[in-house]
Amino acid sequence: MVLITELVMGNRLIILFLFFIVSCENNSLRNKETEDLVINDTSIIRVVEYIPDICLNEFTLMEKIESFGDEKLINDYLFCKSKNENEFLAMAANYGDIKNEYRLFRVFRKEQFKTYSEFRNINIETIYFKQLDDKNFISESYIKLGLDKSDLIAKKGSDYLMEEIDGYMRITYKIIDYEKSDLLQKYSMPEYRSEYLFDKNNKLIQFNFGFIMP
Amino acid sequence: MNQRTKHTETSPNSYDAAAYGYDYRHDGFGGSAQASQSAAWSRTLTEHRSSLWITDGAGNACTERSRSVNQHLQYLPFGEQFIDQRNSNDIRFKFTGKERDSETGFDYFGARYYSSDISVWLSVDPLSDMYSSTSPFMYVRGNPIMLIDPDGMRIGDYYDKNKNYIGNDGIDDGKVYQVKDGYTVAYDNSNVNYGGQLTESETDILKAVSDFKGTVSETQLSFTGSANVNNSAQADGTLNIIQVLANGDEYTRGSFDAVGGPWGNGSPENGEYLTSNLADRGPESSWSNAGMTVNGIGFSLNLDPLFETNRTLLRIHPDGGNYYGTQGCIGLTGESPQLIIFRNLIENVLGVQTSIPTTISIIGNPNNNGTNNRASNGE
Numbered sequence: 225m226v227l228i229t230e231l232v233m234g235n236r237l238i239i240l241f242l243f244f245i246v247s248c249e250n251n252s253l254r255n256k257e258t259e260d261l262v263i264n265d266t267s268i269i270r271v272v273e274y275i276p277d278i279c280l281n282e283f284t285l286m287e288k289i290e291s292f293g294d295e296k297l298i299n300d301y302l303f304c305k306s307k308n309e310n311e312f313l314a315m316a317a318n319y320g321d322i323k324n325e326y327r328l329f330r331v332f333r334k335e336q337f338k339t340y341s342e343f344r345n346i347n348i349e350t351i352y353f354k355q356l357d358d359k360n361f362i363s364e365s366y367i368k369l370g371l372d373k374s375d376l377i378a379k380k381g382s383d384y385l386m387e388e389i390d391g392y393m394r395i396t397y398k399i400i401d402y403e404k405s406d407l408l409q410k411y412s413m414p415e416y417r418s419e420y421l422f423d424k425n426n427k428l429i430q431f432n433f434g435f436i437m438p
Numbered sequence: 439m440n441q442r443t444k445h446t447e448t449s450p451n452s453y454d455a456a457a458y459g460y461d462y463r464h465d466g467f468g469g470s471a472q473a474s475q476s477a478a479w480s481r482t483l484t485e486h487r488s489s490l491w492i493t494d495g496a497g498n499a500c501t502e503r504s505r506s507v508n509q510h511l512q513y514l515p516f517g518e519q520f521i522d523q524r525n526s527n528d529i530r531f532k533f534t535g536k537e538r539d540s541e542t543g544f545d546y547f548g549a550r551y552y553s554s555d556i557s558v559w560l561s562v563d564p565l566s567d568m569y570s571s572t573s574p575f576m577y578v579r580g581n582p583i584m585l586i587d588p589d590g591m592r593i594g595d596y597y598d599k600n601k602n603y604i605g606n607d608g609i610d611d612g613k614v615y616q617v618k619d620g621y622t623v624a625y626d627n628s629n630v631n632y633g634g635q636l637t638e639s640e641t642d643i644l645k646a647v648s649d650f651k652g653t654v655s656e657t658q659l660s661f662t663g664s665a666n667v668n669n670s671a672q673a674d675g676t677l678n679i680i681q682v683l684a685n686g687d688e689y690t691r692g693s694f695d696a697v698g699g700p701w702g703n704g705s706p707e708n709g710e711y712l713t714s715n716l717a718d719r720g721p722e723s724s725w726s727n728a729g730m731t732v733n734g735i736g737f738s739l740n741l742d743p744l745f746e747t748n749r750t751l752l753r754i755h756p757d758g759g760n761y762y763g764t765q766g767c768i769g770l771t772g773e774s775p776q777l778i779i780f781r782n783l784i785e786n787v788l789g790v791q792t793s794i795p796t797t798i799s800i801i802g803n804p805n806n807n808g809t810n811n812r813a814s815n816g817e
Contacts, residue, residue, distance in 0.1 A: 299717070299725045300751060320702050320766025322748040322808045345724035412671075412701055414761040437729030438701045438761035 272381035274397050276407060276416050277363040277433050280313070280329045281356075285434050286411045292324040296352045299344075302326070304354045306361060311369060312337040312353075313361050316434065327413075328434025331361045333369055336421070336430045363433065373426040380418075392429070393422045414438045517545065517554025594654075595681070596636070596644050597689050598623045604644065605636040612790070614681060614689055615648040652683040657787040658795045659713055659754075661696060661768055665802035671704030672697065673800040677754070677768055679783055694780050695771045697757055698800065702765030706752055706798050707743070707805045713754060714793040715740040716785055729759035732770075735777040739784065741768065741796065748808035766806075768798075 278285045295302050297317055304313040316328035332340060341348045362368040365379050376395065377384070385396045399416040402408045407416055418433035509524035517533035532538045533554050536545040544551040544560060551560040558575040594613030596604040601616070604623055617623055623644070636644065663675015677696040681689045698705035719727040720736035730736050730753070741752040749766060756777050757769030770777055787794055 317751050318702065318765070319751045319753060320706070320749055320764070320808075321751070323750050343724065412704075413765075414701060436759070437727065438759050438763055438765065 272378070274381045274383055274399070275365065276397075276399060276418060277365050277367065278407075279364040280331070280361055280433075281358050283315075283326070283329065285329065286318060286321070286325055286327060286413075288322055289324045289326070295324065295354060298346065298351065302354060303351060304356050307355075307357050307359050310334050311361050313356070314340075318435075319437065326434070327437070328432060329361075330432035330434075331369060331430065333429045340430075363431075367420075367428070367431060369428055369431075371428040373420075373422045373428070376420055376428065389421070391424070393426070395420045395422070411435060513554070516557035517552070518557075519554075595689070595691060596641075596648060597651075601689055603689070603691060605640065607636050607638075607641045612654040614651045614654060614683060615644070616651045616689075617644065617648050621647040651687065651689075652685060654681040655684040656682045656795070657691070657791060658682060658797070660796070661698065661798045661800070663696070663698070663800050665705070665800060665804070666700070669700050670802060670804050671806070672700035672763055673705035673803065675800065677770065677780075679780075679787075692779065692783060694776055697763050697769045697771055698798075699766060700763050701761070703749060703806045703808050704766060705800055705803060705806075706741070706766050706768070707745075707747055707749070707807060708798050708800055708803050709747075710744040711752075711796040711798060712742045712744060712793040713739050713784075713796045714742070714788065716781070716788055719755065727755075727758070729764075730755035731758040732756040732777060733774040735774050735781070737777075737781050749806075750808075 282291075283289055300317045300319070302315040302317065304315065306312070310333070312332040312334060314330040314332070315326040316330070318325045318327040321327075338348060341351070360368055367376065367379065373393070373395070380397055383397065385398075387394050387396070396417065396419045399405050399407060400414070402414060405416075408414065413435040415436040415438075416434070417436050419431065420428055421430040423429050509529055510521065511519070511523075511529075511532060512521035513533050514520050519532075522528075530537050530540070533545055533552075536547055536552070538545050539551075542551075543555065544553050546552075552558075553560055562575065594611045594615065595606045597614065597616045598604055599617050599619055599621070604617070658680045660678045660680055661673075661675055662678065663673045666672040666674055674697055676693045678693045679691040681691050683689070717723075717725065717738050718736065719725060719730040719738050721731065721734055723736065726736060727738070730738050735756055736758065737755060739754040741754050743749070743752070753767040755764075755767060755769060757764060757771045762771075763769060770780060772780075784794070
């Protein structure tokens with residue numbers, strides 16, 4: 225059995241086409257975690273439904289973080305550091321919701337956070353960070369910095385958009401069909417999105433997931 | 439130069455003709471007071487200390503009268519002294535009634551000084567970027583026969599006799615004018631609800647038929663609307679900017695289409711709030727936010743409840759993003775011109791008020807306070 229773990233632009237169209245055919249023949253496949261299909265005599269594709277993350281470490285999107293108090297938000301973001309200060313976390317506060325609820329988590333390597341801080345025009349040396357005891361930031365599907373791109377796709381499936389941004393590859397998954405999404409309906413939000421940024425070695429250097437402000 | 443304590447926050451320039459409702463025209467020499475309708479100038483007696491000043495329609499101090507005439511002044515159109523006859527000390531209040539500095543000879547208009555000898559302002563109009571076709575040093579657009587400038591600032595907002603907003607001449611300076619009874623303004627201003635700016639000729643016409651009603655003592659915001667019949671978590675309405683005068687009279691300066699909800703916890707609760715902290719959220723901003731930006735116009739205002747509630751981080755902002763509505767913020771649904779006008783008006787208001795009292799009143803509001811009560815989106 226051959227597991228296709230990495231898609232390049234050339235064969236991606238073929239795979240998507242095959243995926244479309246398979247989907248038409250057996251729509252139930254889209255709702256199954258894994259399914260091995262014989263596409264032809266030489267290749268087998270693993271079709272994975274995209275399952276969104278809502279948890280990062282002990283934090284859950286759209287749920288009040290009980291351990292937090294009067295946190296200092298900077299333009300509606302709470303910035304946090306990992307225990308050894310090599311990972312950074314930006315939590316986007318949720319407009320119109322209760323205190324200490326967040327709608328989006330964004331995790332950075334330290335180098336990436338420097339780039340982000342320049343974009344936001346914030347001083348990484350003086351900005352307030354909430355120091356967390358966590359050594360790493362890891363999602364419930366075990367997405368963490370340093371993950372291989374192929375491993376991400378194996379976990380999250382092939383229904384993504386891939387773009388090159390400033391020399392990095394970004395993979396994006398979206399959930400936008402409100403009527404078909406229990407997740408969107410549960411939180412009464414119009415869109416969920418996760419984005420993953422990979423360096424030239426296909427290692428994850430930044431990711432975020434959460435609900436998009438309408 | 440005399441020390442002044444009076445100054446204005448926005449220190450705008452203002453062109454004014456008969457701004458105080460005088461039915462009067464100059465004689466072309468700025469002071470000899472030939473009233474075109476009745477003997478208007480003889481009625482415009484202004485008391486200064488123990489003396490009475492007789493001013494013409496432009497506010498020029500023409501004659502000081504205590505028990506007898508002490509001084510008689512006439513001016514050339516731009517304020518040069520033409521006639522100065524007096525029996526006693528020279529009066530200080532001269533061209534258009536403004537105090538002349540005895541050392542420099544400059545007239546103090548409140549926002550800046552004017553030199554009547556050379557007919558120019560001595561500093562740039564702070565609002566010159568709004569009037570690029572006019573020199574920032576020019577006095578009353580070069581038309582002192584028709585126009586005066588009472589305080590070096592532009593005059594303000596015009597309303598018709600029913601308090602419908604007509605337009606403004608470029609800036610909120612806190613002055614409110616209302617068309618007198620007997621006059622009907624047949625004025626097609628398609629932007630009227632958003633605070634359209636009058637042309638110079640339109641302004642001149644309105645000046646002649648309007649009364650000065652007072653200066654704004656406070657500006658307030660009011661969101662009024664109704665819960666959507668198909669989804670009560672969504673409120674459709676208007677966000678009104680209300681000017682409150684010192685006597686309590688209210689004038690609605692602008693009405694802007696807006697929405698609250700339906701996402702998240704839905705529309706904000708009815709009640710009293712404070713609005714403050716205008717922040718740039720546009721694409722060029724470090725804190726750009728697509729959900730708060732429409733066609734490149736992005737900003738946000740904090741909307742803080744003055745009552746107990748679990749809901750936080752409410753805002754007022756353009757209803758940007760890919761989806762109609764907000765998570766409880768007030769989303770402005772207008773297009774760029776209206777958004778710019780709203781932002782500029784609020785920016786002016788927050789220049790003189792630290793916060794803006796705001797009322798939210800939604801008919802049929804579920805009043806979701808955020809306690810395990812996430813709104814259904816109705817879909």
